[in-house]
Amino acid sequence: MSLAARHLEANGIPTVVMGCAKDIVEYCGVPRFLFSDFPLGNPAGRPNDPQSQAFTLELALRVLEAAPGPRTTVQSPLRWSADPAWKLDFSNIARLSPEEIARRRAEFDRQKEIARTIRTEPQAAQ
C-alpha cells in the first residue's frame, strides 16, 4: 500500500496512508501517514465505534491538507486500551511454545501452497 501511495504521489496525486504498522510504512517512506496505534486490522478506527471512525478519517484528511512535506506522520491520540499489554502478543516468538511454533510452521507451508496454486491457475483467481 505504501508503494501505491508513492507511485500516485510521484505522478502528481496527493495521498494519505491510514495504517497501524508504523515502522513498516515509515521504512518504505510515504508522503503522508496517519498512524493509529491499534492492533493490525483497524486502520480506520475502533470496531463498532462510528465516532472513533469519523475522528480517524477526519484526522487523515487533516494530514492530507496540512502536511508540510514528505514523511509526515501523525499519530492518532486514540488509545486501543489503557493497558498496552496487547502489543506484546503479535507474532511474538518469545511467547510461543515449541509445539505451537511447529504447528504454525505447518500451517504456513499449507497456506503458501494454496497461494501458489491460485497464482499459477489464473482462472481460480478470477
Added chain:
Amino acid sequence: MTEEEGFGFAPEDDVPIPYLQRIRDYYQALGYGAPYRWAHYAEVPFAPLQKKLCDSRIGLVTTAAPYHPDKGDQGPGAAYNAAAKFYTVYSGDSAAEHDLRISHVGYDRTHTTAADRSTWFPLAQLRLLAAAGRIGEVAPRFHGAPTNRSHRTTLDTDCPELLARVREDKADAVVLVAV
C-alpha cells in the same frame, strides 16, 4: 517509589509494535532463513494539494478483498485464508454497498475479530464527509490493491494500474487504507 515513577512516564513497552523485528524473528524461528526484504526508500515523493478538500474529489484504495462464498472462511474471526487473496487490481462502485473482508492478510487475530468492516474500509464515513461538504465528493469508484509479496508485481503491474484507474476517476487526492 523510584524517582522515575513520579514523572508520569509510560511503560517501556508502550510504543508502536516493532513489526520489522518481530516478523523477522518470527519467521526465522519458524525455520525460514532468508528474511523478507521490506520495501525501503531514502527518497519520498510529495505532491501538494491543488484544491481545497471541500472542492476535491477523493479516491479510496483498500487492501481488503471482496467476499466470495466459495473461498472458505473469510471471517469475522477467520484464520489466515490464502485462498481469499486476489492478484489483480479490482474496482467497485462507491455508491453501492460492498462486503469486503480481510481474512487474506496478517491482521492481529488475537486482539481484533474483523467484525466491523468500517475499521478497515471507511467508504461510509467518506460519504458522510461528502454529504457534510467536508470534501467535494467521493470518487465514483474505490480500488482494491493486491497484497502481493512480489515487489516486482506491485511496482510494475499493480501501481501503474491503480494510477490509471485513479486518473480515469479524475480523483484529486487519494486515501489509502492499509490492513
